[in-house]
Amino acid sequence: MSASTPDVADVAVVGAGPVGLALAGLLIRQGLTVVLLDRGRHGVIKPRATHLDDEAVRVIQAMGVADELEPDFYVPSPFNLYDRDWNSLAHTTLRKEIGDQAWRYDYMFHQPTFEARMRELLGESPAVTAHYGVDVTAVTQDADQATVRARDLDAGTELTVQARYVVGCDGAHSLVRRTIGGEMEDLHGTQRWVVIDLLINEGVAVDDELHTYATSGPERTYTFVPTGERRRRIEYKALEHETAASLEDEENVWKLVAKWVTPETAVIERADTYQFNALLAERWRDGRLLVAGDAAHQMPPKAGQGLCSGLRDVANLAWKLAFCLRGQASPSLLDTYQSERSPHTRIWIQISNGIARAIEAIAAGERPEIQGEQNPESRPPIGPGLHGQAPPPAGLLSIQTFLADGTRLDDRVGPSFAVIARADVLEAAGAQARATWEAIGATVLDAADAGFAPWLDARGAGAVVVRPDKYVFGLAATAGELDELTERLRTALGTGTPEIATTAGAA
Numbered sequence: 001m002s003a004s005t006p007d008v009a010d011v012a013v014v015g016a017g018p019v020g021l022a023l024a025g026l027l028i029r030q031g032l033t034v035v036l037l038d039r040g041r042h043g044v045i046k047p048r049a050t051h052l053d054d055e056a057v058r059v060i061q062a063m064g065v066a067d068e069l070e071p072d073f074y075v076p077s078p079f080n081l082y083d084r085d086w087n088s089l090a091h092t093t094l095r096k097e098i099g100d101q102a103w104r105y106d107y108m109f110h111q112p113t114f115e116a117r118m119r120e121l122l123g124e125s126p127a128v129t130a131h132y133g134v135d136v137t138a139v140t141q142d143a144d145q146a147t148v149r150a151r152d153l154d155a156g157t158e159l160t161v162q163a164r165y166v167v168g169c170d171g172a173h174s175l176v177r178r179t180i181g182g183e184m185e186d187l188h189g190t191q192r193w194v195v196i197d198l199l200i201n202e203g204v205a206v207d208d209e210l211h212t213y214a215t216s217g218p219e220r221t222y223t224f225v226p227t228g229e230r231r232r233r234i235e236y237k238a239l240e241h242e243t244a245a246s247l248e249d250e251e252n253v254w255k256l257v258a259k260w261v262t263p264e265t266a267v268i269e270r271a272d273t274y275q276f277n278a279l280l281a282e283r284w285r286d287g288r289l290l291v292a293g294d295a296a297h298q299m300p301p302k303a304g305q306g307l308c309s310g311l312r313d314v315a316n317l318a319w320k321l322a323f324c325l326r327g328q329a330s331p332s333l334l335d336t337y338q339s340e341r342s343p344h345t346r347i348w349i350q351i352s353n354g355i356a357r358a359i360e361a362i363a364a365g366e367r368p369e370i371q372g373e374q375n376p377e378s379r380p381p382i383g384p385g386l387h388g389q390a391p392p393p394a395g396l397l398s399i400q401t402f403l404a405d406g407t408r409l410d411d412r413v414g415p416s417f418a419v420i421a422r423a424d425v426l427e428a429a430g431a432q433a434r435a436t437w438e439a440i441g442a443t444v445l446d447a448a449d450a451g452f453a454p455w456l457d458a459r460g461a462g463a464v465v466v467r468p469d470k471y472v473f474g475l476a477a478t479a480g481e482l483d484e485l486t487e488r489l490r491t492a493l494g495t496g497t498p499e500i501a502t503t504a505g506a507a
C-alpha cells in the first residue's frame with residue numbers, strides 16, 4: 001500500500017471482493033491510480049465462487065497472475081444432470097484440453113487463496129491505496145470528481161477519498177448502485193440452497209463427477225461439485241419448512257453428506273444457506289459513478305457464471321476508464337459499458353435460470369427444457385456498443401493464440417488495442433490509420449507472427465482489430481477496408497475530437 005492517498009485518485013473502487021480486486025488489478029496495468037475500500041480487513045474466508053471459465057482466466061492473465069495461479073486450479077470433470085432413476089438427462093462435456101482462449105475451458109479455483117494473493121499483489125503496488133476495515137457510508141459527485149465517505153470500523157474515524165470515477169464493486173446490497181438509482185429487474189430465479197464445503201482427508205477416495213441429482217423423493221435434490229483436489233462442495237435445495245439454522249446444524253449436515261463422508265474421513269469447512277436471486281440492475285452508471293459484479297447483477301450459481309460475468313464487467317470497464325482519463329476517448333465511451341455488458345449478462349442469467357428450472361422439472365417428474373448435450377463453448381456476443389452495426393465476429397470474444405516462443409498473445413499485446421493483419425495489408429495501410437493506431441497506443445502485429453493467419457483466412461479477412469478487453473471490434477479484407485475500420489474506431493472512441501480536448505483534463 002502506498003504511504004499516502006493521492007489528492008484525487010483516478011478511480012476509487014468500493015468493495016474488494018473478487019470483482020473489485022480484479023478491477024484494481026486491471027486499472028494499475030493501465031497506469032492509473034486506485035483507492036480500494038472494503039469493510040473486511042482480510043479477504044473472504046468462505047468461498048462462494050468455485051468455477052472459472054477460460055475467459056475469466058484470460059482476465060486474470062491480464063492482471064499478470066495467471067501463470068502463477070493457474071497451475072493450482074483444478075480441472076473439473078463433465079457435468080451430468082440425473083433424474084431420480086439415475087438416467088442422465090442433460091450433460092456438458094467440460095473439456096480438459098487447452099481451447100481457443102489458450103487456457104483450458106473450465107477450472108475450479110479457491111476464492112480465499114485468490115483474494116489473499118490479489119490483496120498482497122495490490123499491496124505491493126505504489127499505484128494502490130487500500131483502506132480495509134472501513135465502511136463506505138456515502139458517495140457523491142460533481143462535474144469534476146466524485147467523493148467517497150467512509151468510517152473506520154475500529155477507530156470510528158471518518159475518511160474522505162476523492163477520485164475521478166467511483167466503481168461500486170460492493171456486492172448485492174451495493175450502496176453505489178442505490179446512489180446511482182434505478183430498480184433491479186427481477187428475472188425470477190429466487191431459490192434457497194444450503195452449501196456445504198468439505199475437505200477430504202488424505203488417502204480417502206471420493207467421487208469426482210460434477211453432477212446434479214434431481215428428485216422429490218426422500219434422498220433430496222443435490223448438486224455434487226468437485227472443487228479441488230481434496231475439496232468437494234455439496235449443495236442441497238432447501239425445503240420450504242427448513243430454516244437456515246436447522247439446515248446448518250452440524251448433526252444435520254453430517255446426515256446430509258453421510259453418503260460420501262463421515263467425521264472420520266472429512267472436515268466440514270462450512271455449511272451456509274444462500275438465497276440465490278436472478279437480478280439485473282436497470283442503471284449501471286450515473287456520470288462518474290458505475291457498478292460492476294454482483295452490484296450490477298446476480299444469478300443462481302447453476303452455471304458458475306456470476307463471478308465470470310463480474311470479471312467480464314471489469315475487463316470491459318477498465319480500459320474505457322483509462323481511455324477517458326488519458327484523453328484518448330470521449331467520456332461518452334462509458335455509455336457503451338452498460339449497453340454492451342447488460343445484454344450479455346442477461347443471457348447468462350437466463351441460462352442459469354434454465355438449469356435451475358430443469359432441476360425443478362425433473363424433481364417434479366416432468367420433462368426438463370434442457371436435455372442432451374449442452375454446448376459448453378457457447379459465447380454470447382456483447383450488446384450494441386463500440387462496434388456499432390458491424391456483423392459477427394465483431395462483438396464476440398476473440399481467440400488467443402500461442403506465439404512461436406510459446407508465450408500467449410495477450411502477454412505480447414498487453415492492455416491495448418491490437419491490429420493484427422496480413423503483411424501485405426499492413427504495408428498498404430494509410431498514414432491516417434497509422435496515426436490513429438499510435439494515438440490509441442495500439443499494438444500492431446503481423447498475422448503470421450501472431451498465429452492469426454488461419455483464423456483470418458477462414459473468415460476471408462486480411463486484418464482484425466481487437467479491443468483491449470479482447471473482444472473483436474471488426475474485420476477488414478483489404479488495406480482500404482482496414483483504413484475505414486480504423487476511422488470507424490476513431491469516430492466511435494471520439495479520439496481527437498474537440499470534446500476530448502475540453503474534457504480530458506477534467507475527466
Ligand SMILES: Cc1cc2nc3c(=O)[nH]c(=O)nc-3n(C[C@H](O)[C@H](O)[C@H](O)COP(=O)(O)OP(=O)(O)OC[C@H]3O[C@@H](n4cnc5c(N)ncnc54)[C@H](O)[C@@H]3O)c2cc1C
Nearest residue numbers: 015017019039048049050051136171293294304306307308
Ligand atoms: C454458493 C455460490 C456459489 C457460486 N459459485 C460461482 C461459481 O462457481 N462461479 C462464478 O463465476 N460465480 C459463482 N458465484 C457468484 C459469485 O460468488 C459472485 O458473483 C461474486 O462473488 C461477486 O463478487 P463481487 O466482488 O461482485 O461481490 P462480493 O463478493 O459480494 O464483494 C463485495 C465486497 O464489497 C464489500 N462492501 C460492500 N458494501 C461495502 C461498504 N458499504 N463499504 C465497504 N465495503 C463494502 C464487501 O465487504 C465485499 O468484500 C457463486 C455464488 C454463490 C452464492
